[in-house]
Amino acid sequence: MTDNTVEKQPLTLLGLGAMGTALARAWLAAGHPLTVWNRSPERARPLAAEGASVAGTVAEAVAASRLTVICLLDDASVDEALTGADLTGKDLVDLTTSTPDRARALAVRADGRGARFMDGGIMAVPPMIGAPGSGAHVFYSGSRALFDTHRDTLAVPAATSYVGEDAGFAALHDVALLSAMDGMFAGISHAFALIRKEDIDPVAFAPLLADWLVAMTPSVHTVAAQLADGDYTREVVSSLAMQVAGNATLLRTAEEQGVSAELLTPYMALMERLLADGRGDESTTGVVDLLAR
Template sequence: MGNNTDIPVTVIGLGLMGQALAGTFLKAGHPVTVWNRTASKADPLLDAGARLAPTIGDALESGPLTIVCLTDYQAVREVLDTTEPDGTTLVNLTSGSSAQAREAARWAEGRGARYLDGAIMAVPPAIGTDEAVILHSGPRPDFEAHESALRTLGTVTYLGEDPGLASLYDVAGLAMMWGVLNAWLQGTALLGTAGVDAATYAPFARQIAAVVAGWLPGYAEQIDRGSYPAEVSALETDARAMAHLVEESEAAGVDAGLPKLFRAMADRAIAAGHGAEQYPVLIDEFRIPRIPR
């Protein structure tokens, strides 16, 4: 592997994110070839020194590393299906599911290409900074062969051999994001009924979120062991506090759907005999898919 700036890079897809990716490689000194179905989107990059490939086949033959960033996996297949991308490593940063990532990996392998899947946990302006977290999964040798170039884009993390891991981490991260934000909005709505504005509540909420985040490693150990001794609090104690949250929300005229969901899951676990165990025992509730009534 050469140094970080002498590896030719091809970027397929020039939406806002694709343009940011290609522009970042150019600024770092990489020779960059671009291709997009609407060729005019490449104009700013051509002014900065990129080369526009006349065909998708030419783009894939332009170097050892091809970054793909399209609308969805269907678009990836539509663009690449007529090609033979052997000789390049495809790094697919298109958003999609883990099943789609695994299928794309099988497709690429059948065409003689190396394949890494990825997920970008950042907005386009952050690309090229440490704040841009980019997840990769797939064969480790293929990642290591291009790790230096990929680090041009931000903080790069390798997750494992399964091509679907990047997509799974992506949605798991979104679950955390929406879970925290929705819980904060619940509390903000409650306090708003007493005249407390969001800016006043936010520092307290941030403190609580940080404390809870500190519990995760210990709780993770319990989940991995499958043993949930009540070292801090028993689930039945938490359930009583959940009932209070439901009552307070209803009395304040605030939607109680979210705390009722918390309580329903706890009640099922308690009915199954887990009331004296600690909160992470609820993992079994999340492992059971339930059909909405």
């Protein structure tokens, strides 16, 4: 056994779907002794050939290592899997996609069963895991001591960020970023729909759209600064009143092109509510407050 092998922390992984398998292979490639469990045992066979130890039960898998990482289908799968396992003295990290409140509830139950708990939000798809330079990232929240203990091991599959003792914060960061992504995809869909029936090559249009979105992204810093100091007139270039007036052109164009405006109108309606409140000289940051009420 080499010194390098001795330094590698053993761990257990529950769940061998596409993401779980990618995580497993990253830890195995880095030399970590790995115990795996999956409801369907056949998924574990390729990993056994690569050096993983396969546990027959969750209880056996959890008992094999101090650190257990969970990457299952959903919350119900996590609850079922952990039933009957002895969590006393264990460090539990749940990477299953979930909600902030669900993560907080699981943290309380883990603590009641003698375990330290941390939740994780994976900002990546399986091919990005373990791939240098891919941008794969995982948010972690919950026990700071757990994170400090296992930081190096957790950093093997993807870059890590610890975002707070509140176990729900990792999921909240994850969902907030994914929600912003969905909004961006909605705008992209509308833009392509506008040109869909015209003699405009979507492949040629794509770089223009991508560059425009990149140029607009620094606005998130202005919104953040306005939310922090409460001055929504700060650094306003295009006021709310101007943008509401401009919305009419967007809607007319959609109608002329035979394109539904249903992806745009909810946001526009919020802007009109702000304008009706006499806030035309502000930016659109006030929409955040309307949504958060």
